[in-house]
Amino acid sequence: MFLDFWRDVESLLRDAMDRCGFVLPETDARINGNELLLETSPHADLASTISFRLAPVLKKNPAKISQELLEAMVLDENSTVDRAEAMGPYLNFYANRRFLESAVLEAEGDGCWTGSMTERVIVEHTSANPNGPLHVGHIRNSVIGDTLVRILRRAGCQVEAQYYVNDMGRQIAIVVWGCGRYPLDDSKPDHAIAKVYIQANKDLAAEPELKVGVDRLMQLYESGDSETAAKFKSAVDYALSGIEDTLRRLNISHDSYRWEGEFVRDGSTAKVFEALESTGLTEWEGGALQLDLSDQGFEKKLVLKRSDGTSLYTTRDLAYHQWKAENSDRMIDVLGADHKLISGQLKAALRLMGVREPEIVIFEFVSLPTGSMSTRKGKFISTDELLDEVEAQAYREVTARRPEEVEEFRRAVAKDVALGAVRYDVVKVSPDKATTFDWKAALDFEKLSAPFIQYSHARACSILDKAGDFGEFDPRLLTGSEEIDLIKKISQFDLAVELAARELKPHLLATYARELAEIFNQFYRSSPVLDAEPGIREARLALVKAARNCLRATLETLGIPALESM
């Protein structure tokens, strides 16, 4: 929809530039695919500041350039552009009625929410160590990752969401070692594992010589000892089952789990050693294999193999990425800020191996008011606890608002409101902003939150429900400013998804969702639907349905339940 208008404006402006003989200077915008400097604007449907860029080249006043371009524009009969104007140096473009009307028809028909991208994409997210439950820091990874998966699918891509399971790290060996000393209690599996892990760490801190037991387990596992492997598998599976339960509560699932161990057992990690040794940049130091990345700007050498012969996280990750590169067109990793350096080294090593590099989405840390979180120290707020609290708060809210409804309804609404609130709170903030977890903000369901958007959707559903079938409608009757603003915002769904997918910025879609809901609420307040006169009534019902469909598609893409009543 809006992307068609965008393309029409582009060709209109480009033709005008050709006619005038204006040639653009080289700019960074060229590389980023928006060399005409178009943007949505409060002053027009699309605006361009291209005349400012042309001014120094042509040695003319930008306002004069805009005027000349305007005069050189020839509107195509079939275009979606109604008119252009030169507002001083700015060029403003407006969509025509036909565009607006077809946007309503398409959105009302509900078949227009999928884009045209076709790549095969592997998105790796969450990948938390199976040594305890997900805490409120991990959900940033899970929610950003899952929202990206949904956005890319919405854009048309074939996406596989993967969880990279760390079954070989020291933390997991500590879990297995701990399980040999302490029984697992009957709490939720991931929480039970955490208790053993925390106690085992205490023991190790108190008696450092116990560490040899952990080392021994790691060596046995890496060498393929079957009895040890069974212990690891059982502990990891158990922790993962609890993590999966939590993810399910967040409306998140992975298409596949890849275990680090696979890449050792199938020999691909060994091949990584060979490939990197053949670059001549490796050296043995104290029995350990190291890679010199100083040419790539990394001071410290990257250790590939311990002196006891076991592999390290990075090495296995190289093998995993080699596999991903062979099985996708695009690979995306969602990682915490602590992985910045290591992921740079990973990319550098992949470059040396001639393997395509992943796109990495980094998010900054979530801390508690009392400081940073730590699974090892048992200092964290678990995602389960957060969801329980938010759900309890949502239950109080829905009970206060809808006291006449049965408990089953109130429970169900509270669950979906809580899920939405938690996801939206995470996704609305840019990933490169460090945040401090705040109970008060987490339990606040007002305007800048998911319930606001869910509520708009429920309002639309309520109108449609009361109206029943409304038959034929004439979109030409939708001429009020609130109606037109709503139609335009609906039409921009494709733009929001494309930007979010291209730039891997899920918070752009969160912003779009809020704006869409806001504009719908304004329409709702200003424009009676059910009591409108015949003709207007049907047209507005169609617009409500279009908005409902768009809100539902937006919410679904954010992984937030689109409640029909709340």
Add this chain to the structure above:
RNA sequence: GGGCGUGUAGCCUAGCCAGGACAAGGCGGCAGCCUCCUAAGCUGUAGAUCAAGGGUUCGAAUCCCUUCACGCCCGCCA
């Protein structure tokens, strides 16, 4: 010490990558709106030397340099 990121009204945040039309929202404050499709809503109002300083430019929250503050990293951990 070095690297990366962040710093926008009392609080939380968008805008920064591709410099341009009055710096945009939410929370909190103040003032209004439910005999009317769900008030988890709508309207209005007050509140900002865009961390500080310098530079580039016709024009800087946005680009460059310096300083300060905060976060993360600099392990034969992950």
